[in-house]
Amino acid sequence: MTGPVLLLGGTGEARSLAALLVDAGTPVVSSLAGRVTQPRLPVGQVRIGGFGGVDGLRDWIVEHRSPVLVDATHPFARTISHNAARAATLAGVPLIALRRPAWQPGPRDRWTVVDDVAAAAEVVADRGGRVLLTTGRQDVGAFAAVHTAWFLIRVVDPPTADLPPHHQILRSRGPYDLDSERTLLQDNRIDLVVTKNSGGELTRAKLTAAADLGLEVVMVRRPPTPAVDHEVTTVDEVMAVLRQILTSPRTDGT
Template identity: 65%
Template sequence: MSDHPEGRLGPTAEQQPEILVLGGTGEARTLAAMLDEAGAAFVSSLAGRVANPRLPVGPVRIGGFGGADGLREWLIANRIRAVVDATHPFAATMTRNAARAAADAGVPLLRLRRDPWIPSEGDHWVRVPDLSAAAREVRRRGRRVFLTTGRQDVGAFADIDTAWFLIRVVDPPTSELPPHHEILRSRGPYHHDAELELLRSRQIDLLVTKNSGGPLTRAKLDAAAELGIEVVVVDRPAEPDLPTVSDAAEARAWLRRLLG
């Protein structure tokens, strides 16, 4: 991956990829666009859990690797020279597998993870360490709950029969559902006025979210703050100690320093 005068990162994508981007996020798509524009040899990988994912530009593979061991063998077999883990901040298993696989294969790895949301003066946050704790807070605080933790996590709230849930997901939930609920299928980005109207029209008194960070879904927090609605915020899981940046431009610069 040479440093050409015009700023290109190296060989074209028709050649064997030398960079693996573990994606599925807006940051991963932005990085892929940068690498594609720069002529880098890379491939993006998506887990395949969303039926119709937003695909990045450039080459894409979809599906798992078979755990850390499978990823290590894939890195070696494909002669990958660098990995950027740009998966979701709550994709803890993938991040652990990537860290182990890259270390075992001797491949440098960078974590590209967006900054978390930080509560402001007008927010009414209840921070919890995990989904089980979030469910306990819902039992204590909520009667009409806006649940935005993702389709795979709805089951943590399935036995709560004292509250009604508005469950917003991209694809249908994969687990048991609480007795009283409405499914709202949609995909961000979301905007402040629309989120205000949603909270008001459903008479929401409690919002439950993971601290995913980023601008795409921030509007629900601002709308909740404006209406004085409490927010149960699930903290991010612990991650391996890795070199970490928070935006795609920093990741691109790391790749240039590493492979130029």
């Protein structure tokens, strides 16, 4: 007898996937990192907190007889994605990675693409002005030494790192619509938007609003991802691959 699907989550896609699995009667455990104080919980069984690295994740898979591992974490959750790839190999189970497509610039977009948050801070220090910073609370410290700009720092939970000398904290959680994003940029006289290339629709509106207003966007490109057994871009594709895996002789014992 096999155990539950282990779903590494924390994203809107992961919550949708958990709901589909529960509706289908498929046992699933959603795992959240616990970095947000009040996360949006998916339906079904949930565990919160880390596994203790690759070995801890492998041990959980083996102990609970999980037949498949699904990585539906944030595109910038580099550590857990690499740990998942290694743990799945060690545990001998297939890994499905749900990787939403990255945003692509359109003809009206003014993007400066950088490799990491540190490079984004260098661009901001050079540009100055008034900045909407939406890279997440864990990366705010990279901008602490920037004295040439004022920051509107939008986060879910308060940052714990050092903060830039000129800033305002805006605690907010998406999704965001175009009208409110345009108003936010205009009311705060924003000159520059700094964000990560998370992809998806929940926070895309700020990019459209920036393009409408002719603002520059400093875009942090995604980190490299590990090779996996199955890489898909939608929840429906995950479900299709899961059906194949869960009905194969390997997992049903026939």
